[in-house]
Amino acid sequence: MIEFVLDGRSTANTYLQLVQQVKQALRVGLLVPGDKLPRVREVALSLAINPNTVLKAYRELEIEGLVEGRPGVGTFVTATLAGASLAGQAELRAELVGWLGRAHAAGLDDDEVTALIDTTRRAERGTSGEGTRDGARARG
Amino acid sequence: MIWLTWRQHRRQALFTVLGLAALAVFVVPTGLSMRHDQRTLDPGRFADTYGSLALLSILLLVVPLLIGLFWGAPLIAREIEHGTHRMIWTQGITRRHWALAKVGLLGGAVVVFALVYGLGLAWWYQPLGQIDVRQTRFAEIFFDMQGVAPVGYTIFAVALGVVAGTMVPKVLPAMALTLTGFVGVRAAVALFARPHYMTPVAADQLVRGATGKPTGELDGAWVLAKEVRRADGTFVTNGTFRCPATGACAGDTEMGPGAYNHQLIQPGDRFWAFQWIELGIFVALAALLVWLAVRRVRRLA
Amino acid sequence: MEHVLEADGLGKRYAGRWALRDCTLRLPAGRVAALVGPNGAGKSTLLHLAVGLLRPDAGQVRVFGEHPYENTTTLAEIGFVAQDTPVYRDFTADELVRMGGKVNRRWDATLARTRLAQLGIPPRKPVGKLSGGQRAQVALALALAKRPRLLLLDEPVASLDPLARREFLAALMGNVAESGTTVLLSSHILADLERSCDYLLVLQGGRVRLSGDVDDIVAGHRQLVGPRHLTADGTVIRERHTDRQSTVLVRTDVPIFDPAWTVHELTLEELILGYLGEAEGATNHAEWGVPA
Numbered sequence: 078m079i080e081f082v083l084d085g086r087s088t089a090n091t092y093l094q095l096v097q098q099v100k101q102a103l104r105v106g107l108l109v110p111g112d113k114l115p116r117v118r119e120v121a122l123s124l125a126i127n128p129n130t131v132l133k134a135y136r137e138l139e140i141e142g143l144v145e146g147r148p149g150v151g152t153f154v155t156a157t158l159a160g161a162s163l164a165g166q167a168e169l170r171a172e173l174v175g176w177l178g179r180a181h182a183a184g185l186d187d188d189e190v191t192a193l194i195d196t197t198r199r200a201e202r203g204t205s206g207e208g209t210r211d212g213a214r215a216r217g
Numbered sequence: 218m219i220w221l222t223w224r225q226h227r228r229q230a231l232f233t234v235l236g237l238a239a240l241a242v243f244v245v246p247t248g249l250s251m252r253h254d255q256r257t258l259d260p261g262r263f264a265d266t267y268g269s270l271a272l273l274s275i276l277l278l279v280v281p282l283l284i285g286l287f288w289g290a291p292l293i294a295r296e297i298e299h300g301t302h303r304m305i306w307t308q309g310i311t312r313r314h315w316a317l318a319k320v321g322l323l324g325g326a327v328v329v330f331a332l333v334y335g336l337g338l339a340w341w342y343q344p345l346g347q348i349d350v351r352q353t354r355f356a357e358i359f360f361d362m363q364g365v366a367p368v369g370y371t372i373f374a375v376a377l378g379v380v381a382g383t384m385v386p387k388v389l390p391a392m393a394l395t396l397t398g399f400v401g402v403r404a405a406v407a408l409f410a411r412p413h414y415m416t417p418v419a420a421d422q423l424v425r426g427a428t429g430k431p432t433g434e435l436d437g438a439w440v441l442a443k444e445v446r447r448a449d450g451t452f453v454t455n456g457t458f459r460c461p462a463t464g465a466c467a468g469d470t471e472m473g474p475g476a477y478n479h480q481l482i483q484p485g486d487r488f489w490a491f492q493w494i495e496l497g498i499f500v501a502l503a504a505l506l507v508w509l510a511v512r513r514v515r516r517l518a
Numbered sequence: 519m520e521h522v523l524e525a526d527g528l529g530k531r532y533a534g535r536w537a538l539r540d541c542t543l544r545l546p547a548g549r550v551a552a553l554v555g556p557n558g559a560g561k562s563t564l565l566h567l568a569v570g571l572l573r574p575d576a577g578q579v580r581v582f583g584e585h586p587y588e589n590t591t592t593l594a595e596i597g598f599v600a601q602d603t604p605v606y607r608d609f610t611a612d613e614l615v616r617m618g619g620k621v622n623r624r625w626d627a628t629l630a631r632t633r634l635a636q637l638g639i640p641p642r643k644p645v646g647k648l649s650g651g652q653r654a655q656v657a658l659a660l661a662l663a664k665r666p667r668l669l670l671l672d673e674p675v676a677s678l679d680p681l682a683r684r685e686f687l688a689a690l691m692g693n694v695a696e697s698g699t700t701v702l703l704s705s706h707i708l709a710d711l712e713r714s715c716d717y718l719l720v721l722q723g724g725r726v727r728l729s730g731d732v733d734d735i736v737a738g739h740r741q742l743v744g745p746r747h748l749t750a751d752g753t754v755i756r757e758r759h760t761d762r763q764s765t766v767l768v769r770t771d772v773p774i775f776d777p778a779w780t781v782h783e784l785t786l787e788e789l790i791l792g793y794l795g796e797a798e799g800a801t802n803h804a805e806w807g808v809p810a
Contacts, residue, residue, distance in 0.1 A: 083713070090733065091713050118695035125688040126693035126713040127550045194776040203775020221617050225606065299607070303600035304657070305571050309664070311588055394637035515588065518571035 079107060081120055091126055095134035103143065103158040114144060114152040218310070218318035230326070231287065237333065240277075248341040255344045264348045271345045271359075277338055277415040278362055279297055281371040282399050284330065286392045289378020292323065293514065294391035297382070302517065316514045320379065320507055327375045328368075336369035355439035357407050364492035369499030374399050376503035376510070383513035406498060412441050414494045424476045426462035435487035448475030522548040522700045523568055524667050527577030529724075530563050537563040539724040541577070545702060545717065550694055552592050552711040552732075553704035554790055555721035561704040562601060564721065568702070569598045581668060594624055597661030597699075601672040603654045607646030610637050611656050618660050630663035637689070651682025655689060661694055671703045675710060683707070694744050708787040718786070720793055727793050732786060739772055739789050741782040742766045748778055756792050767792040 081095055083186040089097075102108040114135065120144050121128040135152050145155045183200050221232075251267055258266070296302040306312050344364050346354065360366065374395070381394040424445065445453040445468075453471060457478050460466030468476075483491070523545035530538045533744060538560035545551055553561050553687060566572045567579050570586035570593055579586065585594045605614055611634055612679065619625045634641065637655050646654055654674055671690075675683040684803075691714055694701060702719075711718075718735055722729040743765050744752050752770025759765075768774075774781050784792070803809065 090736070092733075118692055120693040121690035122688050124685050124713070125691055127716050129548070129550065131695075132711070166644045168726060199773070199775050199781070200777045202773065218620065220620055224609070224617070225612065228608075300600055300602055300604035301606055303566075303571060303598070304604045304606075304660075305621070306571060307593060307598040307600070308618065309590055309592055309594050309597070309624070313588070315621075514571075518566045 078113060078115060081115065081124060083124055083126070091128045092134040092137065095120075095131065096137050099134070099138055099143070100158055103154070103156075106157075108152050108154050108157075110157060112154045114154070116151060218315070218371065219322065222322045226323070232244045233284070233288070233330065237284050238328070240280075240334075241337070243408065244337060244341045244476045246499075248344075251341075251344040255347070256299055260348070262496050263344075267345060268348060271348070274338075274362055275344055278367075280327070280334055280338075281331075281367060281374040282396065284327065284371055285374025285378040285395050285399055288323065288327065289375035290391040290395045291388050292322045292379050292382055294382030294386060294388045297386040298388055299511075299516065312514050313511065316511045317372045321487065323375070326373075326506070327372055330369035331368040334367065334371060335369075338367050339363050339365070342391075349447065350441060355483065355491070359409075360491070360495075361403075361407070364489065366492055366495045366499075368369060369496040369503075370403065373402070373499040373506075376506035377402075380506045380513070382518065383510050402502070406495070410498070411491070411495065412483070414491055415483065415487060417441050417483055420480040420482055423476045424458050424468070424472060424478060425466075425474075426460070437488075439483040439485075440480055441483065442479075442481040444479050445472065446477055447473050448477070521545060522547045523579070523581055523702065524583075525564075525567075525577065525579045528564075528567060528579050529576030530567060530572055531561075531575045535722050538567070538721075540615050541721075541726055543719060543729050545700065545719075547700050548698055549717040550691075550701040550715045551703065551717035551719060552707065552715035553702055553719045553721065554711065555704075555705065555727075556706065556794060559721040560724040561721055562672055563724075565598070565702070565704060569593070569596055569670055576668065592662065594622070595666065595667045597664050597666030597669045597724040599654075599657045599661050599669075599671045602648075603657035603674060603676060605645050605653060605657055605660070608639070610642050611645055611648075612641040613782050614645065614656060614660060615663065618663055622664055624665060626665050629665070630659045633662065633689070635661045637685075649682070651678050652803060654678060654686050658686065658689060662697075665697070666681065666699060669699050669701045669703075671701065673704055673706070675707060683710060683748075690714070693738045700766055708790055712786040713726055716809050718790075720790060722794060728790075736784065736786055736789065738769050738771060739784050739792075740768055740770060741784050741788070741792075742768060742774060744779040746778075747774075750774075750779070753775075756795065 079098070081098055083091060084092055087094060099108065099114070102125065117131045117135070119130050120126070120131045135144065135146065139146060139152075143154065143156045143158070144152050146152045177190065180193075225241075247270065251270075253457070254263055293302070296305065305315065308418065339362070346363055352453070354360065354363075358437050361370070377398050378391070378395040381391040381398065382388075385391045385394055444455050445458045446454060453468075453476065458468055458476075459478075460468070521544045523543070525541050525543050528538060528541040529536055537558075541564065549550050555561050558593045558687040567574055568581055568586060570581075570589055575585045581592050582595055586596070597747065606617075609617065612631075615630045615634075618630070619627050631641075634656065637652070637659075639648065639652050639656060642651050645656055649657070657669075658674070661671075669690075674690075678686060685765065686709060690701070690703075693699065703711075703715065712732075718728065718730060718732050719726060725749050735781070739755070740752075743763065746759055746762050746764045748764060750766045750768050750770075751772065751774065752768040754766055754768055757764060767789075
């Protein structure tokens with residue numbers, strides 16, 4: 078069993094914070110298949126948050142196939158995220174290091190690099206027309 | 218609702234009963250001793266002994282007002298001042314039900330109180346009223362503490378307080394409004410309405426040869442007007458004028474022959490009729506005010 | 519979707535001034551809705567109309583499909599906690615529970631007593647001698663003992679300290695989880711609302727400025743900062759300009775791709791303030807006798 082905490086300074090949606098905490102617990106192995114998540118009422122009462130928010134988070138996890146709700150019993154973990162790795166990460170990383178070197182050589186500092194990446198990513202999404210859903214989700 | 222009303226007002230009820238008991242401690246012994254001395258003492262000595270009590274009794278007149286101030290005015294004003302009307306009016310009963318239960322239960326208590334107080338006061342005052350029948354039967358203030366009139370005043374004062382509480386949402390201003398309204402209405406009725414409850418009787422007596430008291434004043438009647446008129450009915454002066462049957466008289470030239478004293482009176486035997494009319498007026502006013510209060514309650518929020 | 523509370527062109531006038539005007543809204547069942555707005559925006563008036571304390575001067579309001587004014591059938595389904603959580607201060611908590619049983623047809627005294635026992639509220643002490651937080655909890659317990667399908671709360675936490683506020687909201691949320699009651703809660707303390715409410719109604723000047731699902735609203739608004747005279751996509755809610763730069767609050771369903779804009783996410787609180795702040799700026803320098 079895990080206990081949820083909320084990051085008061087986070088701008089992230091409460092339900093997304095709950096989702097991310099469950100995923101984090103799955104990644105690090107705090108939660109394994111068969112474990113039970115806290116009851117909706119307990120979460121609502123202890124965090125003084127809307128039970129609908131908790132339900133929404135649990136539903137989201139269910140849609141992603143990570144948990145399963147059993148009516149009258151509770152919500153149980155059915156999958157794990159531990160051990161997931163990104164293929165080709167090393168290659169991308171090497172390319173990025175090279176690019177960052179060129180950016181610094183051109184006189185950009187860290188903040189400017191971040192701003193450039195941010196605006197470019199958005200412009201690229203706009204022209205490619207995809208990512209409408211991602212855009213809406215990116216606020217998380 | 219009965220339990221709730223009792224629970225809310227039980228302290229007030231206790232204080233009222235205590236107050237009434239304190240009054241009884243004064244009223245019952247003096248009343249009994251007056252009754253005893255009235256039979257044994259001669260009227261002159263009785264008047265000397267107890268005449269001052271008649272003045273003291275004026276204090277008892279404010280009792281209805283106090284009841285109106287401390288029972289009537291806070292009844293709704295306190296709920297609104299504390300916002301509790303929004304709590305109690307949003308439970309499972311209608312406001313009308315609430316108001317009628319309150320007014321009904323309180324009204325019942327007030328009627329009982331008014332009867333005890335009013336009839337007690339009348340009983341106590343009766344020997345004093347016989348000291349000087351002419352002065353004390355109908356005169357303002359004295360009329361007001363005899364018979365059934367005090368019952369009406371008490372009921373009216375409470376109803377007025379309840380309405381005032383629906384007009385101004387705070388207890389103190391509601392009390393002030395009750396005070397002003399009560400004194401105003403009582404004075405207006407006593408001064409302007411009461412003389413006209415029944416058509417006054419005219420009692421005339423010729424100026425020449427008049428002796429003794431004018432006819433109207435004999436049996437404790439209420440004299441509304443005294444004036445001197447000429448034979449043709451024109452007004453000469455206020456007051457009463459008497460001349461011997463023969464010989465010169467001071468006002469002859471002005472009054473002329475056949476002048477008479479004109480009096481408008483309410484005969485003394487109308488006393489009880491007037492009492493019932495007075496009671497009727499104040500009970501009717503109270504009923505109107507209660508209706509107004511219930512109507513107002515349904516519009517408040 | 520079932521609507522618990524519906525208002526159409528609803529208006530209420532006090533002494534010639536409209537406290538609430540042209541108010542049209544739908545509150546879906548099962549939501550915890552925040553009713554937000556500055557003082558005098560008409561929040562209490564709307565709640566009083568919904569609970570049947572007031573009769574509308576224009577339009578209509580329906581609760582569970584019925585007109586609530588002087589309607590005991592509807593009243594039995596509504597739990598109401600008025601502003602400043604009024605209760606008879608000389609009554610004890612136990613007497614208040616007893617009172618509720620006498621003036622309600624459906625009354626779960628056990629529920630109220632259990633709640634109050636859990637909260638450690640003394641049963642035989644006049645509630646006037648309890649703390650503000652405890653008194654609010656008593657008022658909430660009384661409202662919940664009606665087992666209402668709709669709970670209307672008028673500024674229930676406004677006068678409470680932060681701890682009591684949190685405890686009150688926790689108790690409320692716990693109850694919502696158990697009973698599925700629809701809640702409409704007015705407040706001007708915005709920080710509490712973001713986590714407890716999933717539906718938003720913003721009132722200003724007696725009218726509805728904004729209403730809808732909190733997540734949709736937050737997702738649909740962006741704060742944009744960019745060079746002046748740039749046109750933003752979507753509905754502009756509020757804009758401020760310096761000689762070179764514009765700051766714009768927009769409502770839009772599509773992402774902002776124009777790289778000239780710097781896009782900022784908004785919290786619910788910032789967003790509401792953006793709406794409410796829009797009406798400001800009416801200067802009254804003349805009235806104060808100072809140069810603008």
